[in-house]
Amino acid sequence: MSVRDPDDPSRFLIxxxxAPGLVTPDDIQVIGLDGTTADDRPSYLERFIHGEIYRARADVQAVVHSHSASMVPFSISRTPLQAVWHMAGFLGEAVPVFEIRDSVGSSSDLLIRSGSLGADLAATLGGAAVALMRGHGFVAVGDSIPQAVARAVYADLNARAQVTAGQLGGYTALTAEEGAAAAESNNGQLTRAWEIWRANARRGESV
Incomplete structure (x- = not known):
């Protein structure tokens, strides 16, 4: 995950x-929106995902990129990922899917290796909270670290619930209005989950 630099919106911290479990404060890099840094240590290739989303969305202050196995099926099937649970109302009626073939053809490794590909992903995300990446994973964005993390966590759990309901014979998705109302209510409760997630991370435990 990354966060926009509070002192300079043209940069972000990542x-x-x-390996995430090994990260300390000394491992944080400052990256420009074009993916460049004065730091000579190896940088994540995913920096182009983060930089171009920050460039396209002034409202976004944090970005999470994940390879969640629960989300991938919705990026490769004809079933859209929808909000079926009030905790994931931010997903809306259908989560957009980034198809990298539309940008670079059918022989890529599915990775975002340039600013132009990052910009195409950001365009697919548009004004949404989450976008799937076909055969790769997803991105979640927020106006704060707690919101972006919560969206990533609950998007994953919503995907699991949707699959389970489908196996039971079908599911009822939230309407756009229900999703918006649920998202507004849940935004007021972000700190409750965030505090325990942060405490678990500090102890080296999973969310």
Whole structure:
């Protein structure tokens, strides 16, 4: 995940290329929206995802990119990921899917390797909270770290619930109005979950 630099909106903060469980404050890099940095340590290739979303969305202050196995099926099937649970009302009626073939053809490794590909992903995201990446994973954005993390967590759990309901014979998705109302209510409760997630992370435990 990353966060926009509070002192300079044309930059963002993200860990250097390192296993997440090993990251310390000293591992944080400052990256420009074009993906460049004066830091000579290896940087995540995903920096182009983060930079171009920040460039396209002035409202976004934090970005999460995940390879969640629960989300991938919705990026490769004809069933749209929809909000079926009030905790994921921010998903709306259908989550957009980024198709990298539309940008670079059918021989890529599905990775966002340039600013232009990052910009195409940002365009697919548009004004949404979450976008799927076909055969890759997803991105979630927010106006704060707690909101972006909550959206990533609950999008994953919503995907699991939708699959389970489908196996039971079908599901009822939230209407756009229900999703918006639920999202507004849940935004007022972000700190409750965030405090325990942060405490778990500090202890090296999973969310």
């Amino acid at each position: 860990s250097r290329n390192l």
